[in-house]
Amino acid sequence: MKYIEEFRDGALARRIAARLAQEVRPGRRYSFMEFCGGHTHAISRYGIAELLPASVTMVHGPGCPVCVLPIGRIDLAIQLALERGAIVCSYGDTLRVPASGGLSMIKAKARGADIRMVYSAADALGVARQNPQREVVFFAIGFETTTPPTALVIRDAEREGLQNFSVLCCHVLTPSAITHILESPEVRRYGTVPIDGFIGPAHVSIVIGSEPYEHFAQEYQKPVVIAGFEPLDVMQAVLMLVSQVNEGRAEVENEFTRAVSPEGNLKAQALVSEVFELRRSFEWRGLGEVPYSALQIRPAYARFDAEQRFALDYRPVADNKACECGAILRGVKKPTDCKIFGTVCTPENPVGSCMVSSEGACAAHYSYGRFRDIPVVAA
């Protein structure tokens, strides 16, 4: 497959690895956060960690839209389906995220909730057209990449005058999350999370462009390299970050020039700002309430806003006590720091959201990397 396979070439990977080994300064440690779950997934799936010099540590960031969904939001979706009789449509990965009372959307479905997996937001609109006598709610999650398709269906529903369709909007914003991490005491005050630079989002950046990252690079003096999700992209980005650190630079560099421009997709941006506006505050799993970190539907489209249509009342719900997802999403801990990783919490029975999506740090490590974990205890 063109533009895919070329970026998964193992021989080239070994060359970049060799170059990296030359580039790292003896005695210096490098710690980079890959913001996106897409990078986390690539690192685990392709075994990139084994190709990096021992002095380079990758810290997983909060960039997985499924992982940052707070329990209370899933509860709302389940409530709509089970108590209000709505058809709730959602992307596949959302269905397994743990909610209150031992439920998840997929378990609610087994209890009779009419929950449907869709591949595209447009499919949810199709479900609404086919079921005019039912309320159909699209449970919309995702970062800036996934927001424009949601904006599109809201605009289309409005144009068509659909009466039974609404969106439960959980779209969140990348820059606010990065700022939040950079502002966190662990990074700023205690230095317990040393971050020497960021691998910047790939697909988010296709939409928003590379400009929004200039701010961090300047304000926090952290290098940012925007990189694609293929394994060579990741290796190259690490190499570029190491170079910046070595040279004392803190710039926004773009490894993913084949898809990302400075200004991004203007059409998509315009559509998003037509339909959505900044939300004053939004709860993220792991990060808590983060001001201006999410979107809500503009008043002009209020009748497509499930929160208003059903007068929903958001109730935050505490994560499982043992779960370290919060700390992991902030980069403070690693999956194996969690006491129940791989025992009580597995992809089969995820306790926290990081064990759900294969981009979640815990799931990625469990599924791809846990053969490295020692010691072994027979159960």
Add this chain to the structure above:
Amino acid sequence: MKYIEEFRDGALARRIAARLAQEVRPGRRYSFMEFCGGHTHAISRYGIAELLPASVTMVHGPGCPVCVLPIGRIDLAIQLALERGAIVCSYGDTLRVPASGGLSMIKAKARGADIRMVYSAADALGVARQNPQREVVFFAIGFETTTPPTALVIRDAEREGLQNFSVLCCHVLTPSAITHILESPEVRRYGTVPIDGFIGPAHVSIVIGSEPYEHFAQEYQKPVVIAGFEPLDVMQAVLMLVSQVNEGRAEVENEFTRAVSPEGNLKAQALVSEVFELRRSFEWRGLGEVPYSALQIRPAYARFDAEQRFALDYRPVADNKACECGAILRGVKKPTDCKIFGTVCTPENPVGSCMVSSEGACAAHYSYGRFRDIPVVAA
């Protein structure tokens, strides 16, 4: 089972048979119509014909509510379910009656119609309560026996203020059907259907009493013996009819005094006349349009009348050309007179309605009596 088994005693039957054999006048033929399918069924199921003298012929009447349902009425019920999305509830035997286009309610169900068998009219009301968002129609058929329960649910629905319940009323009246037969050219003019007397309805008479039959006995000089549906009741009624004929009497006699009084169930009658009124004309399968032969829902209960609620337009549909149901229901022909009896038309694939209910003359003969038919042709 008390009041059942005593009336099925084979030894007694043979005594009555013997008495009958004594009673019939040599050289005289006796021809009696059992109005009710219940009697038809008993005659076939218990093999009563074999116990009757050869000079006594039983002619089957039109008293099977399923058999007299015209195609157009079933079409209405199917239309409500398939095209109007209603839940249509009906008694079990109705489901197999042939309708237009090769359908029946049970075949419509296989095509997605929401058709539910109920044991009681009250169950249909229960379905309406449980499905407040759906229209629920009770397809009500039957003679006077079955009408009071329908009246009751309409009254109850009105008291409860149920908004989604209505009745497609197909209730018909026994006396009009008997009059129609007595007035038919075959009986009056040509004498092709010699009727020396009637076995009068059992359960209908519980409700309407024995008085309504006095009219026929006097007006048409035909003896009527009201009889229960157990086999001894039937034999005894035949004996009583033979005696009346022999003695030149034409009276209403009541063999079924254990259940039938002269005035009937007054409470039931009152309820029926509160809810229903005479219909100007109604199509019967076999008999055609018969004036004042059926009931319709009174204007005071109009919102429970499915015909008004859905603005239904009744279209009469001709029976299958080969089908002799009409002539059979009028007593003019016997099942074996039909060219397709037992070949194209079987209980499995009924062409006419007389092959549906086990009280239908064709079904009763096919299921219980056809071993008497000769000759045999290998298929």
Add this chain to the structure above:
Amino acid sequence: MCLAIPALLLELRAGDQALVDLGGIRKPISVALLPDAQVGDYVIVHVGHAIGRIDAEEAQRTLALFAEMARLEPQA
């Protein structure tokens, strides 16, 4: 037509309901159409409703009539 069957009324219940027994089978029915039905009556049940009752004396009389027949010697 009109399948109906005599069953013993075992118990009157609220809302015009009653419980009947037929050969050991018990079934709730409506007695709304037979408001004076009593426990011990054999009521005639049709589509879940009592529409009438058996008059025990008349039943006896009918059976006696049959029995009388039985006493006559049949002609062979």
Add this chain to the structure above:
Amino acid sequence: MCLAIPALLLELRAGDQALVDLGGIRKPISVALLPDAQVGDYVIVHVGHAIGRIDAEEAQRTLALFAEMARLEPQA
């Protein structure tokens, strides 16, 4: 995050729809978010929508950069 994949745009269709090909798989997608998409473009498909396109020259440049790396002798 945000699974997305470059696919060859084969055909533009009415209503902002298009057909793409990925390794022989053909799938209808929406190009409403990329109105200037052209047949022959490699568009980046996310949840059934083209959200961007591959700049072939830039892709070449990136690959050239890797290739350059490959020419350097690794230190064993």
Add this chain to the structure above:
Amino acid sequence: MSVIKKDYSRPLDIRHGRVDMGHGAGGRAAAQLIEEVFLAAFDNEFLRQGDDGAVFTPPPLPPGARLVMATDGHVVSPLFFPGGDVGCLSVHGTLNDVAMSGATPLYLTASFVLEEGFALMDLKRIVDSMAAAARAAGVPIITGDTKVVERGKGDGVFISTTGLGVVAPGVAIAGRNARPGDVVLLSGSIGEHGVAVLSQRESLAFETAIVSDTAALHGLVAAMLAAAPGGVRVLRDPTRGGLATTLNELTRQSGVGMVLEEAAIPVLPEVDGACELLGLDPLYIANEGKLIAVCAPEAADSVLAAMQAHPLGRAAARIGEVCADPHHFVQMNTRFGGRRVVDWLSGEQLPRIC
């Protein structure tokens, strides 16, 4: 830092859990369901092989011995009914079809189609009931399969079982073997299974002490065969469609007719009562623990005696005779003194008002 426990997995929450699509996807959840529900209940050396099929060494087959396979799907609604449930039914239903060849059943297999949302507790109850029935019958369930379908595309659980049995040399039992003059025996009263199930249908709800007659009949069959070697010509269990339909099958297969005596056919008063109430005929009601035997006239008495001496045949009776009839009619002399055809069931037997 956490450690990786070998093969750790959280036990299923049988009390509150429900079947979800993952249990049918073939992954870890599926493996767990099989282990903790099916394997736990059926436990035997064949299942413990853990392979997709079960390998076994058949008993030595003397010359003239044959094998028999029978399969049945079980889709009863409701799943639990007085006297049984779909689990034990799925064991008996297939064992009986094996036994009706005069065979000794050896092994069973089971294939489950579960509906998403089905309570694990109910599943366990059903599987435990299957296991108990299989154990009581002395026939292990040696291999199986589980699929899960979406809610609204199944009905709790469907169980298809297949049985393998061995027919001893000299035993020649088949539906085509009835001959005019043969005697028709019935092992007991009819209609209990069907009435027990009907009594639980929401729309018909009636109370009854009747319980399903579901039972494994191979023991009874063995006793009958032993009583009159070569004397039993046909065996058949009158399940769906009841006695009437089953006898019609046999007259058609053998190209004969039959004449039954209504008075000889045992029916419990409660079954009669339920049938009167609903307008049904006991001859068409399903049985799950009864059999029909057609015997050579000279063997009939000893076969009947052997039946009556067995706990599952105490009420066995001679109910009729085979005759020549090019129409293959089953006729019946009614208790009332008449005669009538006893036809095949047509369509479904629906409760009727007329």
Add this chain to the structure above:
Amino acid sequence: MSVIKKDYSRPLDIRHGRVDMGHGAGGRAAAQLIEEVFLAAFDNEFLRQGDDGAVFTPPPLPPGARLVMATDGHVVSPLFFPGGDVGCLSVHGTLNDVAMSGATPLYLTASFVLEEGFALMDLKRIVDSMAAAARAAGVPIITGDTKVVERGKGDGVFISTTGLGVVAPGVAIAGRNARPGDVVLLSGSIGEHGVAVLSQRESLAFETAIVSDTAALHGLVAAMLAAAPGGVRVLRDPTRGGLATTLNELTRQSGVGMVLEEAAIPVLPEVDGACELLGLDPLYIANEGKLIAVCAPEAADSVLAAMQAHPLGRAAARIGEVCADPHHFVQMNTRFGGRRVVDWLSGEQLPRIC
């Protein structure tokens, strides 16, 4: 006056008819459905016996020979997909489970659960496809059962089949037999069945030339066993859960680990494309005509050669090796040069956005 024709019945209206509840009630309609659809298609001496089970004389079993039974329920949606349908699948799926014991399959049984309203035309198409598959495989369907469930309580048709096969003396194949040092072979490219089925799902609809790989593998197995007697230790068909899950089953059963070479696992570009598009992994996608063989190292080359010489094994490859590992991990050296765990499938494999 009409006459009674012997055994007259109107033929089924296959073109316009649909399954109704009567077809499952055991009466005349049920008998007719069986005769005109099932018997017409499967026709063989066993079914023609017309009994509830099929009696047969097994082939002579030399000392050391064993029998194997396997059962599988088939619930695929949609029922028809590129390259096959639930009918042929239900034959191949079970034959393959029999073959994975190294057995020669002898007989099949089939149990159908039909949904009220299912078009008879579709049923006939499916049954004909089953018949063709069974005939091609040389294995007759000797007995069966049909049930009908109400609309909304089934999904068109579910088919549970059970197979009986014979394992030759000396053949000892089981999931527990893998040993460190053994070689893992795969008979061809993976993921085609799953992708072909997915491509027909309304919500995912994509066009592809991919067709299901559904096929009966016992011929391939016979060729492999002949090539290296005693050399094949484990056989398994990687169906639900795909190659990844099946290998995890095997490592667990044998108490070993495995190391795979990603570059050696054949995957068609279209399968790769579909997986990229939907966020799936071909290692977890179902196959219906592939097998995994674990062989003694000295036998691997001849087994592989035999596979490649067979039409169903042309793309066969050596994909990895068995190793000692108390965790029973399946690990994989990635094409990229890293190493990772290849875990069990967890839950269902859902298309994902991240």
